[in-house]
Amino acid sequence: xxxxxxxxxxxxxxxxxxxxxxxxxxxxxxxxxxxxxxxxxxxxxxxxxxxxxxxxxxxxxxxxxxxxxxxxxxxxxxxxxxxxxxxxxxxxxxxxxxxxxxxxxxxxxxxxxxxxxxxxxxxxxxxxxxxxxxxxxxxxxxxxxxxxxxxxxxxxxxxxxxxxxxxxxxxxxxxxxxxxxxxxxxxxxxxxxxxxxxxxxxxxxxxxxxxxxxxxxxxxxxxxxxxxxxxxxxxxxxxxxxxxxxxxxxxxxxxxxxxxxxxxxxxxxxxxxxxxxxxxxxxxxxxxxxxxxxxxxxxxxxxxxxxxxxxxxxxxxxxxxxxxxxxxxxxxxxxxxxxxxxxxxxxxxxxxxxxxxxxxxxxxxxxxxxxxxxxxxxxxxxxxxxxxxxxxxxxxxxxxxxxxxxxxxxxxxxxxxxxxxxxxxxxxxxxxxxxxxxxxxxxxxxxxxxxxxxxxxxxxxxxxxxxxxxxxxxxxxxxxxxxxxxxxxxxxxxxxxxxxxxxxxxxxxxxxxxxxxxxxxxxxxxxxxxxxxxxxxxxxxxxxxxxxxxxxxxxxxxxxxxxxxxxxxxxxxxxxxxxxxxxxxxxxxxxxxxxxxxxxxxxxxxxxxxxxxxxxxxxxxxxxxxxxxxxxxxxxxxxxxxxxxxxxxxxxxxxxxxxxxxxxxxxxxxxxxxxxxxxxxxxxxxxxxxxxxxxxxxxxxxxxxxxxxxxxxxxxxxxxxxxxxxxxxxxxxxxxxxxxxxxxxxxxxxxxxxxxxxxxxxxxxxx
DNA sequence: GGGGGCTATGGGGGG
DNA sequence: CATAGCCCCC
Numbered sequence: 001x002x003x004x005x006x007x008x009x010x011x012x013x014x015x016x017x018x019x020x021x022x023x024x025x026x027x028x029x030x031x032x033x034x035x036x037x038x039x040x041x042x043x044x045x046x047x048x049x050x051x052x053x054x055x056x057x058x059x060x061x062x063x064x065x066x067x068x069x070x071x072x073x074x075x076x077x078x079x080x081x082x083x084x085x086x087x088x089x090x091x092x093x094x095x096x097x098x099x100x101x102x103x104x105x106x107x108x109x110x111x112x113x114x115x116x117x118x119x120x121x122x123x124x125x126x127x128x129x130x131x132x133x134x135x136x137x138x139x140x141x142x143x144x145x146x147x148x149x150x151x152x153x154x155x156x157x158x159x160x161x162x163x164x165x166x167x168x169x170x171x172x173x174x175x176x177x178x179x180x181x182x183x184x185x186x187x188x189x190x191x192x193x194x195x196x197x198x199x200x201x202x203x204x205x206x207x208x209x210x211x212x213x214x215x216x217x218x219x220x221x222x223x224x225x226x227x228x229x230x231x232x233x234x235x236x237x238x239x240x241x242x243x244x245x246x247x248x249x250x251x252x253x254x255x256x257x258x259x260x261x262x263x264x265x266x267x268x269x270x271x272x273x274x275x276x277x278x279x280x281x282x283x284x285x286x287x288x289x290x291x292x293x294x295x296x297x298x299x300x301x302x303x304x305x306x307x308x309x310x311x312x313x314x315x316x317x318x319x320x321x322x323x324x325x326x327x328x329x330x331x332x333x334x335x336x337x338x339x340x341x342x343x344x345x346x347x348x349x350x351x352x353x354x355x356x357x358x359x360x361x362x363x364x365x366x367x368x369x370x371x372x373x374x375x376x377x378x379x380x381x382x383x384x385x386x387x388x389x390x391x392x393x394x395x396x397x398x399x400x401x402x403x404x405x406x407x408x409x410x411x412x413x414x415x416x417x418x419x420x421x422x423x424x425x426x427x428x429x430x431x432x433x434x435x436x437x438x439x440x441x442x443x444x445x446x447x448x449x450x451x452x453x454x455x456x457x458x459x460x461x462x463x464x465x466x467x468x469x470x471x472x473x474x475x476x477x478x479x480x481x482x483x484x485x486x487x488x489x490x491x492x493x494x495x496x497x498x499x500x501x502x503x504x505x506x507x508x509x510x511x512x513x514x515x516x517x518x519x520x521x522x523x524x525x526x527x528x529x530x531x532x533x534x535x536x537x538x539x540x541x542x543x544x545x546x547x548x549x550x551x552x553x554x555x556x557x558x559x560x561x562x563x564x565x566x567x568x569x570x571x572x573x574x575x576x577x578x579x580x581x582x583x584x585x586x587x588x589x590x591x592x593x594x595x596x597x598x599x600x601x602x603x604x605x606x607x608x609x610x611x612x613x614x615x616x617x618x619x620x621x622x623x624x625x626x627x628x629x630x631x632x633x634x635x636x637x638x639x640x641x642x643x644x645x646x647x648x649x650x651x652x653x654x655x656x657x658x659x660x661x662x663x664x665x666x667x668x669x670x671x672x673x674x675x676x677x678x679x680x681x682x683x684x685x686x687x688x689x690x691x692x693x694x695x696x697x698x699x700x701x702x703x704x705x706x707x708x709x710x711x712x713x714x715x716x717x718x719x720x721x722x723x724x725x726x727x728x729x730x731x732x733x734x735x736x737x738x739x740x741x742x743x744x745x746x747x748x749x750x751x752x753x754x755x756x757x758x759x760x761x762x763x764x765x766x767x
Numbered sequence: 768g769g770g771g772g773c774t775a776t777g778g779g780g781g782g
Numbered sequence: 783c784a785t786a787g788c789c790c791c792c
């Protein structure tokens with residue numbers, strides 16, 4: 001038996017240590033920015049394991065895969081490879097994983113499709129059309145947001161009709177039929193074997209609440225210890241699911257929530273601050289710990305952030321402080337135009353790099369809307385500063401990527417009507433709106449999926465031939481999928497459909513970009529198939545199309561592996577939550593932009609914008625620069641905005657250069673930013689796609705590599721891995737999963753490799 | 768009935 | 783400024 005070391009407890013301050021060691025019963029940790037929240041969470045899990053709790057009895061829910069991954073790797077440093085057995089992931093991905101096993105109990109196929117927001121809107125659009133309603137009044141985004149909020153509050157279509165507030169609200173907005181659309185939407189998704197993002201939560205709740213075959217007791221027994229990160233961002237439904245897991249007769253109520261009400265910035269997707277305020281009422285004997293010492297930022301920054309957040313009324317009482325030195329005062333950059341803002345920020349970055357010896361990766365530019373990234377890209381490129389943009393149009397939302405994905409989706413789930421509609425006439429096969437509309441109408445009348453309709457319907461000669469060929473092609477894909485892995489199927493699909501050929505024939509810059517994106521998708525499928533490393537326990541050996549789809553639909557740009565290149569980070573303030581940088585630029589600090597024009601009418605929304613600003617400020621460790629422009633191109637025209645009200649909430653003593661904020665512009669306008677550059681967006685996005693995951697140094701020349709047969713790998717051997725380098729096989733288990741120690745890997749050198757897919761070459765038989 | 772080009776409209780944050 | 787819907791032509 002290995003000696004258990006508790007030395008990590010020495011790395012904690014008093015409150016942190018109490019929060020880590022108070023293992024039983026409900027615990028609430030209020031954690032200010034930079035207060036060591038992640039450290040507390042990870043050490044708490046490590047401490048649970050060291051105290052004898054089985055790792056698979058621990059469930060940790062976060063909001064990004066990245067956070068979950070980082071947490072796992074940090075736990076591993078304390079407790080070793082046992083950390084892999086902890087259930088850690090986002091709400092959506094953990095529930096998707098459970099539903100893949102249990103969905104049949106609530107009348108969904110286990111390989112259900114996940115509809116993204118575009119799919120959902122498209123479903124709504126079609127319903128609006130078939131109901132002959134005005135699509136301008138019944139705007140799909142608005143309707144979806146109503147449906148989403150209903151689902152997040154556990155209001156079924158039936159209860160929606162009974163709810164006077166909701167019905168009156170819809171009437172007032174001239175959308176009295178919203179409840180009917182909701183009803184039809186639910187039915188349609190069900191018929192398509194599809195869950196939208198909210199369904200991943202809602203159906204999880206339904207599963208537990210309806211409790212077929214006592215499935216709830218199974219998971220209650222499974223998850224004996226719950227930890228929830230960023231609890232202030234949970235919505236009503238998420239909290240209700242947590243209660244289902246935790247609240248039952250004889251339960252120890254082992255739930256630990258960590259959050260900061262001052263950083264609640266997701267109310268637009270249903271998050272409610274009430275959850276954190278209610279927690280102490282919902283559970284008895286809650287142990288509450290407040291982490292108030294900020295270890296991240298210098299005192300000018302902490303003071304400024306405190307000043308700003310004090311303008312908000314509703315808050316949990318706490319005092320964030322730091323014993324760090326004063327540091328540099330906050331710098332404010334004022335410019336005439338958005339273009340000049342880009343230039344000045346780039347100038348300042350150069351200056352800071354020289355003066356303070358910063359690397360690119362120490363620096364971040366944070367903005368309110370993704371559309372603001374362009375000017376900064378232009379000027380960073382002019383100075384040859386490497387950068388990476390996060391967010392914006394996700395890779396998987398690109399048309400060409402979605403087109404190929406639609407074929408893959410329809411292959412995995414023939415009832416996926418959104419996928420069907422997307423590709424029934426792409427690439428062009430001579431099937432027009434008239435025929436497609438007819439199919440949709442028949443499907444609607446008979447409550448069938450489009451694929452079912454197509455298999456039965458009698459058509460005229462021409463469309464009959466076209467559709468017959470299409471069905472035959474899809475059938476060949478299904479057959480292929482049953483025989484081989486996701487990559488081989490995907491390649492087959494890309495060629496057989498003519499997508500590859502079609503894109504190759506387009507030699508324009510955009511066409512080349514599209515082809516590269518499709519190739520990047522194929523590469524990522526290849527990577528998925530060839531990934532021989534076992535990361536978590538369940539089903540990972542499954543290399544099928546539907547498993548691939550599951551992994552990507554819930555992936556966001558931030559979750560992608562970052563190569564270790566030294567780049568300046570450009571991202572929205574929302575995306576920056578949880579991150580820290582030595583130097584932070586918060587840009588576009590103007591009324592109508594930050595705070596957003598969408599929020600100006602309501603004091604609550606202004607408070608949320610202020611919390612967002614607070615999050616932005618507190619990302620900075622040492623240098624904080626705020627900027628605004630007197631004029632900028634917005635919505636295709638020149639706009640003039642006042643400086644943000646938030647700037648005035650920081651007192652002068654924390655600011656480096658006192659600037660007169662209001663109405664200080666001379667009439668001069670510098671040249672506005674036109675297009676100028678080729679396709680900054682495409683270039684910027686490509687930077688994110690580079691698949692190089694591991695240091696170049698570790699990789700060997702594939703030509704010199706000769707793969708050894710999987711069966712020949714035995715314990716004690718020294719092997720070469722194409723990606724990880726030299727390693728020693730420590731053990732091989734019954735499922736043919738080898739644990740191999742790679743000495744070149746600094747973080748977590750012990751990798752669990754699936755020999756079935758292993759790319760290993762035997763270097764030495766034994767020692 | 769289907770395909771291509773033009774005009775009009777909307778435009779936040781994200782799983 | 784990008785996409786969707788519409789209109790016109792084949």
